[in-house]
Amino acid sequence: MLRLHAPMATPFRFLSVPRRAFSAAVKFEGRVSMVQGASRGIGLEFVKQLLENDDKGHVIATCRNPNGSNGLVNLKDKFAERLRISQLDVTIESSIEATARDIKETYGHLNLLINASGILSIPEVLHPETTLSKVEKSSLMLAYEVNAVGPILVIKHMWPLLKVGGGFGTERSVAVVASLSARVGSIGDNRLGGWHSYRSSKASLNQLTKTISVEFARKKDPIACILLHPGTVDTDLSKPFQRNVAQEKLFTKEFSAQKLLSIINNVKSHDNGKFFAWDGQEIPCFGGVWHQSPMKARARPRAL
Numbered sequence: 001m002l003r004l005h006a007p008m009a010t011p012f013r014f015l016s017v018p019r020r021a022f023s024a025a026v027k028f029e030g031r032v033s034m035v036q037g038a039s040r041g042i043g044l045e046f047v048k049q050l051l052e053n054d055d056k057g058h059v060i061a062t063c064r065n066p067n068g069s070n071g072l073v074n075l076k077d078k079f080a081e082r083l084r085i086s087q088l089d090v091t092i093e094s095s096i097e098a099t100a101r102d103i104k105e106t107y108g109h110l111n112l113l114i115n116a117s118g119i120l121s122i123p124e125v126l127h128p129e130t131t132l133s134k135v136e137k138s139s140l141m142l143a144y145e146v147n148a149v150g151p152i153l154v155i156k157h158m159w160p161l162l163k164v165g166g167g168f169g170t171e172r173s174v175a176v177v178a179s180l181s182a183r184v185g186s187i188g189d190n191r192l193g194g195w196h197s198y199r200s201s202k203a204s205l206n207q208l209t210k211t212i213s214v215e216f217a218r219k220k221d222p223i224a225c226i227l228l229h230p231g232t233v234d235t236d237l238s239k240p241f242q243r244n245v246a247q248e249k250l251f252t253k254e255f256s257a258q259k260l261l262s263i264i265n266n267v268k269s270h271d272n273g274k275f276f277a278w279d280g281q282e283i284p285c286f287g288g289v290w291h292q293s294p295m296k297a298r299a300r301p302r303a304l
Contacts, residue, residue, distance in 0.1 A: 030056030031169040032107045036088060036154050037117025039063035042180070042230055044071045045257040046114055051079045053261070056169075058107065062088035062099055063117075090117060090150025093157075100157040109165030111172075112264065113158050115151035115179035119143060120198050128195040139197045147201035151179050152208045155225070166222035174224045176267050177212075178260070181205055181227040181275060186283050206275060213273030224267050227275040229283060230256040251278070 033050050037043040038061035047061045048071075059082065061072055066085045076083050084106065086099045103110060119142070120128060126139050155177055162175040184195055185202025206227055213225040231251045259278045275283045 030054055030058060031111040032058045032060070032109060032165065033112040033114070034060040034062065034103065034110055034158065035114045035116055036062050036090070036151070037115065038072065039065065039069035040071060042253045042257055043116035044069070045253040046116060046261070047072070047083070048075060049257050049261055051075065051082060058082050058084070060084045060086060060103055062086045064089045090154065091145055093153055096153055096157045100161065103161055109168070110158055110161040111165045111168060111170050111175050113155065113162060113177045115154055117146065117150065118180060119146045126197065128198055130194050132196070135196050140200065143197035143201035144204060147198070148204035148208060151205060152212070155212060162223050163221050171265065172267060174222045174267070174269050176264050177223060177225040178228050178264050179205060179209055181229060183229050183277070183283060186275070189284060210273050217272055224269055224272040226267060226271055226273070228260050228263065229275070229277045230260060231278040
């Protein structure tokens with residue numbers, strides 16, 4: 001699990017293209033995507049599928065400790081010219097700013113930003129609370145910092161690059177910001193209680209994302225900001241909590257990433273501010289009833 005208070009690793013950077021100044025008007029032939037939280041799990045799978053599915057696309061993969069990700073190193077060996085790896089810690093804003101500067105100088109714009117990092121539990125530090133009596137301030141603050149504050153700061157610093165990129169080089173008319181949330185972060189769909197830190201941090205991410213989407217629309221920026229629920233995916237994050245998950249509801253990271261990228265690739269400007277499950281069904285962030293979206297599915301997913 002993620003340990004946020006470990007010493008920062010030795011700075012790591014791959015230069016996938018010659019480093020030179022680019023004006024904001026310069027655009028690569030293919031789309032430019034960034035995956036934040038790309039060291040393993042579904043974040044790493046996003047990077048892999050983005051590279052495999054678009055032979056002209058460039059991907060910037062960021063994480064706290066790139067040196068510790070064999071998966072990213074292997075992808076770099078295979079996609080040397082189209083994969084750029086950057087060190088970014090969502091709890092350190094200066095590292096976010098540095099990555100934004102690097103992307104601006106190298107590519108000039110972004111078409112897609114995926115916020116994939118998140119924490120649910122850390123041994124001896126953070127555990128999902130089954131009752132109010134187990135809630136601790138430190139757990140609430142830590143979950144909020146990583147699951148809500150970090151992704152929003154990433155969007156803040158990548159915003160100018162997304163405005164420049166829009167839908168250039170893609171079949172979309174807008175750039176897309178997609179942040180991984182969770183069904184348990186929906187206030188309107190909270191029927192079981194518990195998991196106070198995780199629920200509230202994801203609910204905060206939902207509210208912050210919705211607020212950003214309203215600003216983007218008001219300023220007529222060519223950006224659609226959405227939330228995604230990947231289902232229960234067989235990763236390190238969910239592994240301690242898989243015992244009661246039906247086998248057919250425990251998804252592989254390959255399946256979940258494929259479904260979510262399909263949603264991303266079909267996003268339209270009117271989807272700005274919406275929250276989608278892995279099958280395209282819209283989830284209520286705050287209250288009310290379930291809404292069917294243009295990407296609707298036949299059955300309501302039950303996975304947390």
